[in-house]
Amino acid sequence: MQVEGKKVLVTGASQGIGAEAAFRFAAHGAHVHLVARSAELLDLQVKRIKEFGGSATAHQADLADAEQIRALAQDVPAPDVLVNNAGVGRWLFLDDTSSDELVTMTAVPYMAALLLTREYLGAMRSRGSGWIVNVNSPVSRLPIPGCVGYQSARWALRGLTASLRLDLRGTGVGVSEVVPGKVSSEYFNNNPGAEERIPAIARMIPTVTPQQCAKAIVDAVEKERAEHLFPWQLKAFEISGRLFPGLTSYLTWKTGTHR
Ligand SMILES: NC(=O)c1ccc[n+]([C@@H]2O[C@H](COP(=O)([O-])OP(=O)(O)OC[C@H]3O[C@@H](n4cnc5c(N)ncnc54)[C@H](OP(=O)(O)O)[C@@H]3O)[C@@H](O)[C@H]2O)c1
Numbered sequence: 001m002q003v004e005g006k007k008v009l010v011t012g013a014s015q016g017i018g019a020e021a022a023f024r025f026a027a028h029g030a031h032v033h034l035v036a037r038s039a040e041l042l043d044l045q046v047k048r049i050k051e052f053g054g055s056a057t058a059h060q061a062d063l064a065d066a067e068q069i070r071a072l073a074q075d076v077p078a079p080d081v082l083v084n085n086a087g088v089g090r091w092l093f094l095d096d097t098s099s100d101e102l103v104t105m106t107a108v109p110y111m112a113a114l115l116l117t118r119e120y121l122g123a124m125r126s127r128g129s130g131w132i133v134n135v136n137s138p139v140s141r142l143p144i145p146g147c148v149g150y151q152s153a154r155w156a157l158r159g160l161t162a163s164l165r166l167d168l169r170g171t172g173v174g175v176s177e178v179v180p181g182k183v184s185s186e187y188f189n190n191n192p193g194a195e196e197r198i199p200a201i202a203r204m205i206p207t208v209t210p211q212q213c214a215k216a217i218v219d220a221v222e223k224e225r226a227e228h229l230f231p232w233q234l235k236a237f238e239i240s241g242r243l244f245p246g247l248t249s250y251l252t253w254k255t256g257t258h259r
Helices: 016-027 039-051 066-075 099-127 148-167 200-204 210-222 232-243 245-254
Strands: 007-011 031-036 055-060 081-084 130-135 173-180 227-230
Touching: 007 016, 007 099, 016 031, 016 039, 016 055, 016 081, 016 210, 031 039, 039 055, 066 099, 081 099, 099 130, 099 148, 099 173, 130 148, 130 210, 148 173, 173 210, 200 245, 210 227, 227 232, 232 245
Parallel strands: 007 031, 007 081, 031 055, 081 130, 130 173, 173 227
Antiparallel strands: none
């Protein structure tokens, strides 16, 4: 789907991957709706897009709140492209995680993507066109030790993507999953304790930038790609996980967090 002239909604667009994706969609001629909790950061991103000559609007919403998701869908009619990117979550052993924190890291990304997609799916199907992008983490393919809540939510997001892909076949509405390796965003400052838990073996995978993620997201829509894992070293690791599951899992465990 060409994005020029289209309406695109990006969640988690106040910073990081979402902010760069919003900017790139706008640079490709789309009108972008940016969604997050921080009104001030959203306004800065909208200003940046407009200064570049693009078109964008900010929408403050806490996507962990189902009521606010409904209100957002009332406010913004079904876009042509929905990017489910907002996400939080520290990496912790299950019994070290409070139940409130587990609910929060499942609410965003997983429940937010599920509920917001549900709000817009009917209109996309009636139009016979639309594209959904789910931004996911490598741990949705390659689980690591000491990260139960975060990676369970990412496996659920992967399940949502796979389920939608089957249901949407032949409808004109498509779905992509974009899975970057470690990204040089503020994620690890926003979710302290996670970075140290990346297993040593996974540190061989080079870090990518939010701008590279933005390119991958826009490309996924324009080229109608089902799935994009990058950089290639992550893809190689994922293939190794499928070919040699026991060995890959052992090395991830051996070089990962223990207690
Ligand atoms: N960083 C990585 O290494 C990496 C790698 C692969 C995948 N990912 C995934 O990519 C996504 C984006 O990550 P990032 O690196 O860009 O992280 P980030 O810099 O921490 O940005 C997260 C975004 O999500 C928004 N958000 C968080 N909770 C929200 C809520 N309740 N309601 C609405 N918006 C909310 C934040 O905005 P507000 O705080 O303003 O609400 C922010 O815009 C996440 O799902 C992450 O798991 C990240």
